[in-house]
Amino acid sequence: MLQSPPPGARPGSFLTITFCLACRSLMPRTLDSQITVEKTPSYFVTKEAPRRIFNMSRDTKLIVVVRNPVTRAISDYTQTLSKKPDIPTFEGLTFRNRSLGLVDTSWNAIRIGMYAVHLESWLQYFPLSQIHFVSGEKLITDPAGEMGKVQDFLGIKRVITDKHFYFNKTKGFPCLKKSESSGLPRCLGKSKGRTHVQIDPEVIEQLRDFYRPYNIKFYETVGQDFRWE
Numbered sequence: 354m355l356q357s358p359p360p361g362a363r364p365g366s367f368l369t370i371t372f373c374l375a376c377r378s379l380m381p382r383t384l385d386s387q388i389t390v391e392k393t394p395s396y397f398v399t400k401e402a403p404r405r406i407f408n409m410s411r412d413t414k415l416i417v418v419v420r421n422p423v424t425r426a427i428s429d430y431t432q433t434l435s436k437k438p439d440i441p442t443f444e445g446l447t448f449r450n451r452s453l454g455l456v457d458t459s460w461n462a463i464r465i466g467m468y469a470v471h472l473e474s475w476l477q478y479f480p481l482s483q484i485h486f487v488s489g490e491k492l493i494t495d496p497a498g499e500m501g502k503v504q505d506f507l508g509i510k511r512v513i514t515d516k517h518f519y520f521n522k523t524k525g526f527p528c529l530k531k532s533e534s535s536g537l538p539r540c541l542g543k544s545k546g547r548t549h550v551q552i553d554p555e556v557i558e559q560l561r562d563f564y565r566p567y568n569i570k571f572y573e574t575v576g577q578d579f580r581w582e
């Protein structure tokens with residue numbers, strides 16, 4: 354639930370993110386001054402999600418964080434590998450036939466990065482003006498700038514600004530100067546921003562070639578160049 358703080362509210366008391374299914378009855382009740390936010394990474398690539406969310410509320414605003422799909426696939430694999438060390442190599446999972454350059458689009462780590470394909474399903478229900486894309490790269494280099502655009506998209510005052518972030522050299526990422534709960538500095542957890550598995554540069558090149566047409570289509574559709582080349 355994201356709420357514009359009522360006058361006199363405690364600073365920092367306005368942001369709570371609730372996880373639940375896209376089901377109105379499970380959503381917290383809100384005041385007119387509040388916005389309910391539901392965050393589930395898999396929605397963007399779930400076939401039934403656009404129709405279900407549209408049927409729940411056609412005015413829903415959608416926010417999608419996207420990053421270079423090649424980096425995204427390696428990040429995804431790194432995360433899975435940390436939980437299941439016995440899985441095949443990245444190369445083994447990426448290709449149906451490596452010498453022919455045939456990429457396995459049924460592997461989720463690959464499929465999710467085909468943003469243009471997934472976006473098509475959403476555009477059958479929602480106009481582009483109701484969808485905001487956050488650059489995953491800029492979220493790291495300029496978190497306040499990206500958060501500013503999110504707040505504008507939501508039509509709320511820019512409350513989160515530069516003042517809220519600092520760059521943590523040890524973590525190598527921006528962190529919050531003050532957490533909402535403790536008031537102490539807070540970075541994201543260990544599972545965010547971990548060192549990626551080393552991948553053969555040739556495989557990376559093949560994946561860049563694979564994603565190029567999808568990326569171009571995506572830039573054209575959203576009218577924004579994410580510069581993933």
Ligand SMILES: Nc1ncnc2c1ncn2[C@@H]1O[C@H](COP(=O)(O)OS(=O)(=O)O)[C@@H](OP(=O)(O)O)[C@H]1O
Nearest residue numbers: 394428429489492493526527528541544545546547
């Ligand atoms: N401030 C800050 N701190 C740490 N990490 C940051 C931050 N901003 C963005 N990122 C990037 O977020 C990536 C992890 O997000 P995920 O999409 O995997 O999260 S989630 O599973 O959807 O919750 C994570 O990906 P990896 O680097 O591959 O771990 C980060 O690159």
